[in-house]
Amino acid sequence: MTLTRLAPLGLLLASTASAQSFDLDALVAAAKTEPPITIYDSTGKIVDMAEAFSAKYGLKATGQKVSANSQLEMLIREAQAGNVQGDVALLTDTPAALAQLLPTDILQSWVPPDLEADIPEAYRSPLAISTNANVWVYNTEKYSECPVSNIWQLTEADWRGKVALIDPLTKGSYTDWFNQMATHGNDKIAAAYQTLYGKPLETDQASAAAAWLAALAANAPLMSDGDDRISEAVGAAGQADPFIGLVSSAKFRDNADKGYKLGLCSGLNPWMGWTYTKLGLIATGTDSPNAARLFIHYVLTEEGILPQMLDGKIPTSSKITLPADEPSGISAHLDKLFAYDASTGLDDWETRQDWQDFWQLNHSR
Known part of the structure; x- marks a missing residue:
């Protein structure tokens, strides 16, 4: 197998070998002749992952926690200056990568030939290593089960001012979710309405997704710039009237670390949450x-991704399952997540401002 410098080959980097001829030992040997690498990721777990990688292969890698927004800025500036500092980017902003980084050859996607068959086709171009979940949660100390069974209940008067989520004006993945629902989820949102109210949805909005979002925004949700406040509002012990919230599945570690009482709304119709890659x-x-x-x-191996799996991150490899002690229990309910579809990622990018304006127009405080 010939190992060469990456060349600008467009969206998907051509494999250097077939699965049969791929030589991992040769790749390791070639890697050991090269300078140390730095990996950017938005989670601090990357520090431990890079150290474990270095120890396993006898080379030097450094993990650096960098937010998705900061990664974009840094990667673009480094490429423009011809001074690459981040050799690998583990990036949660798929639309931005599709719009800004891959077409300009700032970054490239490479799927290891020997692991390609384990990665579903939808996650190969560009390569996604994991899907991250945001899930609806409730307080298990207050309620024996999730107090809502349908997302439309979150728009009702009983939950006015009692639903907590990230401010969509501060995080692109939320407006991406809005657009994904409008593009791929309208039928299920409309069906959920009919299931709850016994009649078809009638709306002047452009889609069932827009109708639900407008109603949710008008119901005075608590909005935050991060998950910590939401996790506390939902899960803190001793509350008489806790919130329902939408948080990263990683926040279930707060149950052990902070004594919170977060529970998964696993039966929510049509979805208990949504993913991004x-x-x-x-x-x-x-x-x-x-x-x-x-x-x-x-x-892309179980050993490599394990630190992030413990936070509920779901590996794209079909050969890897979440560990039994993952705190959220999400692995038993993966079919209840609304999965991100990167095939329309460019449209997500182009409509972000539109969805932010839509939310702001309909939001009631």
Whole structure:
């Protein structure tokens, strides 16, 4: 197998070998001749992952926690300056990657040939290493089960001012979710309405998704710039009237760490939550292309992705299952998540401002 510098080959980097001829030992040997690498990721777990990778293969990698927004800015500036610092980007902003980073060859996607069959086709171009879930949660100390069974109940007077979520004006993944629902989820949202109220949805909005979002925004939800406040509003013990909230599945660790009482609304119609993808991409200008590829290979294995699985991140590899002690229990309900579809990711990017304006127009405080 020939191992060479990455070349700008467009959205999907051509494999350097077939599954039969791919030689992992040769890749490791080539990686050891290259300079150390840095991996950007939005979770602090990347520090431990890079250290474990370094120890396993006898080379040097550094993990650096960088938010998705900051990654975009840094990667673009580094490429423009010809001074790549981040060799690998684990990036949760798929629409931005599709719109800004992949077409301009700032980053490239490479799928290890020996692992390609384990990755569903929808996650190969560009490569997604995991899906991250935001889920509806309730307080198990107050309620024996989730007090709502249908997302339309969150728009009713009983829950006015008692639903908590991230402010969609501060996080692009939320407006991406809005657009994904309008593009791929209208039938299920309309069916959920009919199930709850016994009549078809009638609306002047452009879609069932827009009708639900307008009603939710008008119901005075509590909005936050991060999950910590939401986790507390829902899960803190001793509350007489706790919120229902939408948080990252990773916040279930607060049950052990902070004594919270978060429970998963696993029976919610039509979905208990939604996912967005984390891409694993390589900087085109890296001086360590083989080490970068080796890290991508590593993070697609159970050993490599385990630290993030413990936070409820769901590996895209069909060969890997979430550990039994993952705190949220999400693995038993994966079919109840509204899955991100990257095929319309560019449309998500182009409509972000439209959905922010829509939310702001309908939001009642």
